[in-house]
Amino acid sequence: MSVKKRAQKNKSKAAEKISKKKVVKKNMVKKASTKKASQKRAAPKKAAPKKTSSKKAVPKKAAPRKAAPKKAAPKKTSSKKAVPKKAAPKKATPNKTATKKIIKKKESPKNSSEKRNVAKKEEFLPEQYVVYPSHGIGQILLIxxxxxxGQMLTMYVIEFEKEKMTLRVPIEKTKEIGVRKISTKNQLKDVFEILTGKAKIRRTMWSRRAQEYETKINSGDIKLLTEVVRDLFRSDSQPEQSYSERQLYEAARERLSREVAVIEKTDEQKAIEKMETILNNSNVRNEELSTEN
Structure with missing residues (x-):
């Protein structure tokens, strides 16, 4: 019995030791957990003064920031003073305008010289004969x-002796109107060649043909005028002209004869005779050719 009791005692002692060890471990775990908790709680307590210190430090650092705009004030004033320096190119603008004016002044003589050259090419001299399309030969009396x-205009004073009329034509509008110089002797040869040609009469209504003849007469072109004289001319062997045909023929013949007289420096009547002899000879020749064919 004693052995059993001893064994039981030993077991109970071992159980007590195990329970004590468990209790000790539990206490150790509790102490460790309390230490951790205390550290965690202590950490924010220590962090709190850091945060407060940072909060207090912010106004301390902000103080020089506030002082900074005070120091920046003179910088702003300096920028205001610098405005006139930027305004310096504004003063330079009149120089640019001056250069533009100078350029215009330099360009103006070139333009004026070009205009003079153009004017010289188009100019007619006093006592010179010219052809005005709707009136024929005229003489320039003066410029x-x-x-x-309100505008100054330079004009030609043109006299038409037969019509007893004077016209004032601005120099700038001479091209537009169609005022031209007298034809040359080479052009007069072409005129005589047209007169020797065969008449070209269109088979249309007379009213339409009459309009075409009038436009040719008033065109100012000596070749078109010559065509009208050739087409409306009638020889003695040919049938007579109508009244309207005769009027158009005489108007065209007078215009052409005046220009021929001025070119050849002869009388107008002599010029008409020369033209009609050419027309008569050409008609005889054309009739002979037609009979041969």
Whole structure:
């Protein structure tokens, strides 16, 4: 019995030792957990003064930032003072305008010289004969300047002796109107060749043909004028012209004969005789050719 009791005692002692060890471990775990918890709690407590210190430090650091705009004030004033320096190129703008004006002044003589050259090419001299499309041969009496509607205009004073009329034509509008110089002797040869040709009469209504003849007469072109004279001419052997045909023929013949007389420096009547002899000879020749064919 004693052995059993001893064994039981030993077992109980071993159980007590195990329970004590468990209790000790539990206590150790509890202490460790309390230490960790205390550290965790202590960490924010220590962090709190850091945060407060940082909060307090912010206004301390902010103080020089506030002082910075005070120091920046003179910089702003310096920028305001620098405005006139930027305004310096504004002062330079009149120099640019001056250069533009100088360029215009330099360009103006070139333009004026070009205009003079053009004017010289188009100019007619006093006592010179010219052809005005709707009136025929005229003579320039003089070149005068007149103020019309606030503008100074240089004009040709042209006299038409047969029509007893004088016209004032601005120099700038001579091309537009169609005023031209007298034809040359070489051009007169072409005129005589057209007169020797065969008449070309279109088979259309007379009213339409009459309009075409009038436009040719008033065109100012000596070749078209010659065509009208050739087409409306009638020889003694040919049938007579109508009244309207005769009027158009005489108007065209007078225009052409005046220009021929001025070119050859002869009388107008002599020029008409020369033209009609050419027309008569050409008609005889054309009739002979037609009979042969």
């Amino acid at each position: 005068e300047k007149k103020e019309i509607a």
